[in-house]
Amino acid sequence: MTTKTLYRKLVDSHSVAQLDEQNVLLFCDLHLMNEYTSPQAFAGLEEHERSVPVPGQNVAVVSHVIPTEPIKLRVIHASAPALQASNLKRNCDRHGIPLFDTNDALQGIEHVVAPEHGMIRPGMVVICGDSHTTTYGALGALGFGIGTSEVEHVLATQTLVYRLAKDMRIRVDGRLPTGTTAKDLILMIIGRIGAQGARGFVVEFCGKAIDALSIEARFTLCNMAVEAGARGALIAPDQKAIDYVLQRAPDITDEWREQACAYWATLQSDANAVFDVEHRFDASHVAPHVTWGTSPDQVVAIDGHVPDPLQSDEGAQRRSAEQALRYTGLKSGAAIEGTPVQHVFIGSCTNARIEDLRAAAGIVRGRVVAAGVRAMVVPGSGAVKAQAEAEGLDRLFLDAGFEWRQPGCSMCLAMNGDILGAGTRCASTTNRNFEGRQGRGAITHLMSPAMAAAAAVTGRITDVRKLESFHD
Structure with missing residues (x-):
């Protein structure tokens, strides 16, 4: 067979x-x-x-x-x-x-x-x-x-x-260290394989690190697979996924439930299935990641430095890096940590679910937004907003100096009134950092909700893992 x-x-x-x-x-x-x-x-x-x-x-x-x-x-x-x-x-x-x-x-x-x-x-x-x-x-x-x-x-x-697409498997074993998230993992992967690294492929994620992720974290991972050019992303449904669906699908009852679960159990790649391309990564070495340029693959770990374009071979990659530095105003060799920001945006289909807001709130608690920073939280839906308010997260954000707004795509792509001005540097939980994505001339640094919250309360791109020793 x-x-x-x-x-x-x-x-x-x-x-x-x-x-x-x-x-x-x-x-x-x-x-x-x-x-x-x-x-x-x-x-x-x-x-x-x-x-x-x-x-x-x-x-x-x-x-x-x-x-x-x-x-x-x-x-x-x-x-x-x-x-x-x-x-x-x-x-x-x-x-x-x-x-x-x-x-x-x-x-x-x-x-x-x-x-x-x-x-x-x-x-x-x-x-x-x-x-x-x-x-x-x-x-x-x-x-x-x-x-x-x-x-x-x-x-x-x-x-x-x-x-039809080709098949790619990305196996991630190990476990994400404290302070790192699925957002950091996918930014790292995109940085390694490139913005076109999965072009023409549907990617299947697997491995112990993937198994350990919550469903909301898996949404983040699959959401951003397209930033590596993927035509699709898949994770074989396990008990976590099945429980998530059944809790939200009251129409699946009795014999329909049995039939559904039996079918869902078959939804995994066969043991000897052949993939056109395979990658392996170790989650235990992943640090918080931040983009420095104008493509999601222009990314470094928080303790990294802006790369020197001259270290790349001549061609499109070097020209892209040179243009990215001109646009962002960063200098090659500069540390990404400590870069000042004027705006923080927590939202988007990548990171505006309840787990994301809880993560950001955990960093904000007991702190206030830094002087000169405008910070916004835009829940992903009315249901997320209601849940966050039931948990008191809205008051926590408001008391810290954040804006607590209504649901929508908002500043992810600036198609409504939520637009950054030219030269404004934003720590953002969104999925794209293209030129002008959040406003003409605006500069976007992609990161996790916790990292964005850390930037809000410090006024600069900050390693969230160091915040316990931070004092206002």
Whole structure:
């Protein structure tokens, strides 16, 4: 019998037809939409007088353009974003598609909302017009981003013309030391294999270090796999993943539960499955990591130094490093620790879940935001916000001088009013540090929630592991 990787099992179980050697027609269990990648798709449906045959397997969320100011009733004032949101509601109403609208109490970032409400289950194929759909691999679901024309095809057929990827396995053994997180682990991996190191691959993470991660930490890991160019990321569902899903999926009961668990137990790569590429890492050597440049792979450990571009071979990598230093204003050879920041942002689909906010709050407790720093916390969803407030985390952040805001994508990509000014340096828990990502001329340093909180209370990029001896 032919052995298969988990990725090929998921593709084969969802292939409606083999189109050619490299392409299949793939059935999609769930299609998520947001306000900025769906308008043209709905316009195409209307133009061709097509309907949505299975609206219940499509879900929409207003997340990218929504304002996050701490007011009860949110209104999108900017005309273009307001039109995007109103068009999404009109289209969802017309086709019967469920929508988490602007003032829905459970509204939030699509990649936080979907799993917390039990929509994501092992073995599913989940797609969205957003690259960080890889997040759902944490539950053993194949998630990936698609383009606008593909959104229209999925709406009309619930299928997708899909080009097969290659298989990569990344094994991480050992255990993350105290003070380091899944965010540090994935930044380290991206730094080692490069921003294109997984291009054309679906990555399966495994190993003792992965087994030890919480589900929310696995979301972070899979979310950022796309920053290494991965077309998808997977972790075989274990008991942690199954428990997470069953706690959030009350519809799975009795014999359905038995059947589901039996099927989910098969969702792992066969013992002799062959991967096209394999990498191995030891988590016990991972330190907190911080990006220094304008790509997630331009990253160093907190005790590291900004590299000298001249140490790289001539070519694109050297030119990219030189341009990154010009943009960030850092000097080669400088220590990354101690770099002053003027802004701190804790949020995004990478790090805005309750565990992330608890981690940041643990650092903030008993401290205050440093003079000259503006610090923001944006929960990933209404449910996360409510849970944090029930635990008193909002008061802790507010008393320390943070802004406690409404859910949304916010300053991750600055499509709403949360935008940094030119030259502002930000410690951010987001997933991308591209030029202008958080505002034209703004400078982004990616790090974990705990590291971002440490930067907020010290006013500089700080090794969170040293904070016990820090005194204001």
